[in-house]
Amino acid sequence: MVYLLCLVLFLIGIYGVLTQRNLIKIILSLAVVESSVSLFLILLGYRVGGIAPIETAARPHESFIGMSVDPLPQAMVLTAIVISLGVLALSIAIAMRLYQRYGTYDVTQIRNLRG
């Protein structure tokens, strides 16, 4: 069920990207889309009552595998977050430059290209 919430979040983000007119709001919607995917990935590895995926001598190997959360999605999410941070920084830089050129954040007034 909780996975469906991620999908809902994803769709909300897409809706925002498609309908918003303000550049900053579009960028925020983009961040929502990216966060929803990160959330989904991290939930995949989650286990209720799980322990950190660090193996110690105190715990036998079999029970460790049964209890720890999956570390792979955590590694992937870290990478995905860094990438989305890069995209976010670049998009904000472009939005600032656009504001300098046009004096507005409204996409309906930034319309030189025909698409």
Added chain:
Amino acid sequence: MDLLPLIVAVPLLAGFVLPLVPKRAERLADGLALLTAAVLAALSIVALRMPDCIYAIGGWNPPIGINFVLDGASKLMLLVVCVITFVITLYSPAYMVRFTGKRKFYALFFLMVAGMNGVVLTGDMFNLFVFIEIASIASYALVGFGCQKEELEASFRYLVLGSVASSMILLGIALLYAKMGTVNMAHLSDKIAAAGGLGGAGPTTPEGKASALLIFATVLFICGLGLKAALVPFHAWLPDAHPSAPTPISAMLSGLLIKTVGVYALARVLFSVIGITPVVSNVLMILGALSMVVGVFVAIGQWDFKRLLAYHSISQMGYIVLAIGLATPLGVVAGLFHLVNHAIFKPLLFLTAGSVEYRTGTRQLDQMGGLNKKMPVTGTTSFIASMSIAGVPPFNGFFSKLLIIIACFQAGRYGFAIAAVVVSILTLASFTKVQKYAFFGPLKQKWGRITEVPATMAAAMALLAVLCLASSALMLKGPREFLLGNAQRSLTERQEYVERVLGNKHAGGDESLKSF
């Protein structure tokens, strides 16, 4: 074998070293960039002669660690990417003098090349995503490199659509991981095949059929990678982004980027990992045919030289996807052949358009006229490229289009074959217009003083024009089998791919996982 990481590491290193060159020594930066590109081209040719192999990064063997895979398809793509990159690097120094920050340009340029080479080599789904993002982020920045109004706008639109596409790809990968518990391509392929693939013929698990999530993931991959490849319902960003970039980047984007992060990645995921089914094949063919037809119809009405070329990119990508979507051996060979040819003639067309803009300062076709008299090299190479893209016999475009049409007939898809012929004729019409308005006819008064472009730019264009003719040789049996046949087999034979990566007793992959 130890050569594989170098193919990604060399451009990555160059990307970070070149901005450190002091501004006074921009000549040195030019030289280093050219040297890097030459080394890359040499590496790709050496890789061509190596046997198929894999490289496990950090010594972690395939099902666990990330690995690079060198097989027929990646050899072909590496050769195309590295050689074309070399030619475009040759063109760049003289062209880029009108922009400030040439060294930053090189940094982004080589970052993009590193990303593309990584996409081609990687054998890991998540790593594929990371390399797609490296190449894409560099390209977003490069589209807006001039910081003019239109360029920023195109860059922003490209960034928004590209990021949504990337999120879809990542979601698809997450779904595959959720279902199959691995992100290694070969391991995934093996497990998906065991689960019955997309068709859902496999055993029904307690959580329902494995195929439902797989279908969702496939749709996400087709949308996400289709957006990166600018197939027709997802093409809106391309006609803005490609012409707005500086010319060498337009050539890189149209010639290489949409192919590696778009078509190649799509083919790799659909053929090698998920496994193609008739439904997916039909979807690809319809997307391809739509792109082909819509692209060329919009292109005919364009008067902006680079914009016209960008629409033709959509149309030609349609040919490639249509042919690969046929999923017959001949179809895939024809698609890859056209991919190689398009990677040669489209950069050449963009470079000639850039040369005209370099001397005249305009991209409007009706402002030009008679430029052949003043710019013979640009005029001749542009003519060769136009004839190639339009599919006129001695040039490469004719042979690949012929193969595509034959493949369509062979598969019994007569409608698509006829569409391909009609689009080819319309392409010829469109490029007749380009040649007539830009290069033939009387010379306009105001262009009396222009001269040919600098020697390095002319040399780059001449080199590509020679390649336009030379790549026709891929039609001969020997070279075709060696380059295209191997590439086709490595894409379509899933079992071979799995065995190449995981070894013959690939069930052992699970054993080694258990010991963890």
